[in-house]
Amino acid sequence: MLIFSYALIRNIERPIVNLFRNITTKSKYGPTVVAVLPIVIFASICFAWAYTSRARKRKEKVRPVLTRSLSIGTLHGGRLALQRLMDYRDACADVNVLDAAEAELETSLAEERPDFKKLQRTVAKLEMSGKEDKAIGILEMAMRKAQKEEKSFEAYEIQMLLVEMLIYKGDFEKALHCECLNDEKISDARRPLYKAIIHILVDHPKEEATKCWEDFKEIRRHFQSPPSLQDSRLHEATVNFYKFEKAVKLLKHDIREACT
Known part of the structure; x- marks a missing residue:
């Protein structure tokens, strides 16, 4: 039984709910956040819990928690989206959990074998706290170091993180020209x-975006979840470019607001 409805979530965090209502994606990591009912329930509880936590502290001055990385996570789908929901919930309850992200990023990148799934979470925390500029500087330095040491895998993964941060900053053209996005030898849905x-x-011609969207669908097609886990109407969004485009335009609005 659904205790928390979409209407309740919308009252808590309208931009995020718009994404859930307008986009459903799947990734190689697993089922989509929106299409799988238990995750919808979990997401509703997360937002409701974060809302009540903020209400108890409404007299305190609280730093805003930005939502661009949550939007990207939703477009990714799967475990990444769910993890970002959890991190966003934690940050809404206590924004101080974001304070250690910068040091965590530097420490993780310095490891012999960086955990890039962990690093994805870390850069998202830096976005939530509005520190994408610092993250970009750290990532660019780490990427140059990896390239100099001829660690091609590390350099590629770090640059993928850099692309995400450049998107948050609104530096779209620089992100688009990153080498990792043109390496077609690698079957990576992020590209x-x-x-x-x-x-x-x-605002490039729609054909360019559509072609990349089709490539994204083709790569992830091998990792679809069983049909029994999907709501048929929401499942339509996984093959609907219009819904994807609408979600990205909501992200664009969030980026503009964060950059002003």
Whole structure:
């Protein structure tokens, strides 16, 4: 039984709910956040819990928690989206959890074998706290170091993180020209996904975004969840470019607001 409805979530965090209502994606990591009912319930509880926590502290001055990384996570779908929901919930309850992200990023990048899934969470925390400029500087330095040491895998993964941060900053053209997005030898769903997002953000011809979107769908097609886990109407959004485009335009609005 659904205790928390979409209407309740919308009252708590309208921009995020708009994304859930207008986009459903899947990734190689697993089922989509929006299409799988238990995750919808979990997301509703997260937002409701964060809302009540803020209400108890309404007399305190609280730093805003930005939502651009949550939007990107939703476009990714799967476990990444769910993890970002959890991190966003924690940050709404106690924004101080974001304070250690900068040091955490530097420490993780200095490891012999960086955990890039962990790093994805860390850069999202830096976005939530509005520190994308610092993250970009750290990532660019780490990427140059990896390239100098001929660590091609590390350099590629770090640059993918850099692309995400450049999108948050609104530096779309620089993000689009990152080498990792043009390395077609690698079957990585992030490559066409980020390119599709950027093409929409900079108002390139729709055909360019559509082509990248189709490539993204093709890569993830091998990792679809069983049909029994999907709501048929929401499932339509996984093959609906219009819904994807609408979600990216909501992201663009969030980016503009954060950059002003």
